[in-house]
Amino acid sequence: MKQKAIETGELGREQLTGVILAGGRGLRMGGQDKGLVSLQGKPLAVHVRDRLAPQVGSLLLNANRSIQAYSELGFEVVSDQVEGFEGPLAGILTGLSSTSTDWVLFSACDTPWIPADLAERLVEAVSGSRDGIAVAHDGERMQWLSCLVHKDLQSGVAEALAGDIRSIKGWLSPLDVAQADFSDQTAAFANLNSHEELVQAAARQL
Numbered sequence: 235m236k237q238k239a240i241e242t243g244e245l246g247r248e249q250l251t252g253v254i255l256a257g258g259r260g261l262r263m264g265g266q267d268k269g270l271v272s273l274q275g276k277p278l279a280v281h282v283r284d285r286l287a288p289q290v291g292s293l294l295l296n297a298n299r300s301i302q303a304y305s306e307l308g309f310e311v312v313s314d315q316v317e318g319f320e321g322p323l324a325g326i327l328t329g330l331s332s333t334s335t336d337w338v339l340f341s342a343c344d345t346p347w348i349p350a351d352l353a354e355r356l357v358e359a360v361s362g363s364r365d366g367i368a369v370a371h372d373g374e375r376m377q378w379l380s381c382l383v384h385k386d387l388q389s390g391v392a393e394a395l396a397g398d399i400r401s402i403k404g405w406l407s408p409l410d411v412a413q414a415d416f417s418d419q420t421a422a423f424a425n426l427n428s429h430e431e432l433v434q435a436a437a438r439q440l
Contacts, residue, residue: 245357249337252290252353253312253329254282255322255379256297256304256343267300268426269343278426280307281346289353290339294332296325321400322379323391330388342379344425349416356382359414367409373417378402380423382414 256269256279269279279295287293295309304311312332314324322342329338337360339353349355352370359382360368366384370377379402387409394405416422 245337247289247353248291249335250290250339250353250357250382251329251333251335251337252286252293252339252341253325253333254279254286254293254295254309254341254343255325255329256295267297267303269295269297270300270303271344271426273346273426277307278346279304279309279343282341282343282348283309285346285348285350286339286341286352289350291335292333294329295343296328316395320395323395323400323402323405326383326402326405327388327391327395330383330385330391333385336385337382338385339382340379342425345380345423346426347422347424348380349419349422352380353382355414355416356380359412360384361412363412364410367406368412368414369406370416370423371413372420372423373415374420376403376413377416377423378406 256267270277273281283293295304295311296314297304297311298313301311301313312328314320314328315331316324326340329340339356341348341352356368356370360366366386368382370380391405399405
């Protein structure tokens with residue numbers, strides 16, 4: 235596998251682009267665009283932006299519908315290069331091909347409590363990956379959509395999609411993936427997939 239192109243120890247905020255993944259169908263949310271679903275009076279994607287933006291130099295949102303609505307919220311929107319709502323891996327490819335920085339930090343649009351030190355810990359962890367990728371681990375499981383990826387992996391993502399691999403886990407299975415420990419913040423990665431979970435989350439302090 236290709237070695238990382240830059241020294242990760244010198245990575246700073248301006249060398250990171252954040253990409254919020256909001257390109258799904260939202261089937262468990264009744265087909266709603268989850269990034270626009272309101273929680274405590276604010277769209278979920280805006281909650282994620284408010285937490286992620288201070289950690290990165292620039293920010294994009296990957297979406298395949300509601301482009302105008304997201305634009306009116308101040309997002310720079312990039313849509314999948316492959317048609318048909320092909321899942322988060324298609325969003326990863328879009329993010330990697332749409333940014334000017336070597337490193338891209340991804341986050342799902344339905345995780346409004348992502349850690350304030352998500353970038354810091356992922357940057358620290360990625361130095362241990364030969365292939366230039368780190369994924370958050372909440373102490374119980376890998377949080378595949380919370381990851382830091384080097385742009386050199388773009389071609390590998392395209393190859394995975396061409397080979398009918400649609401999950402991030404499936405793409406990463408042959409790669410050397412570093413884990414960023416977030417076992418002290420397990421609840422920070424709670425994602426909202428249904429109206430029931432949204433109702434429960436409405437009572438939680440953001």
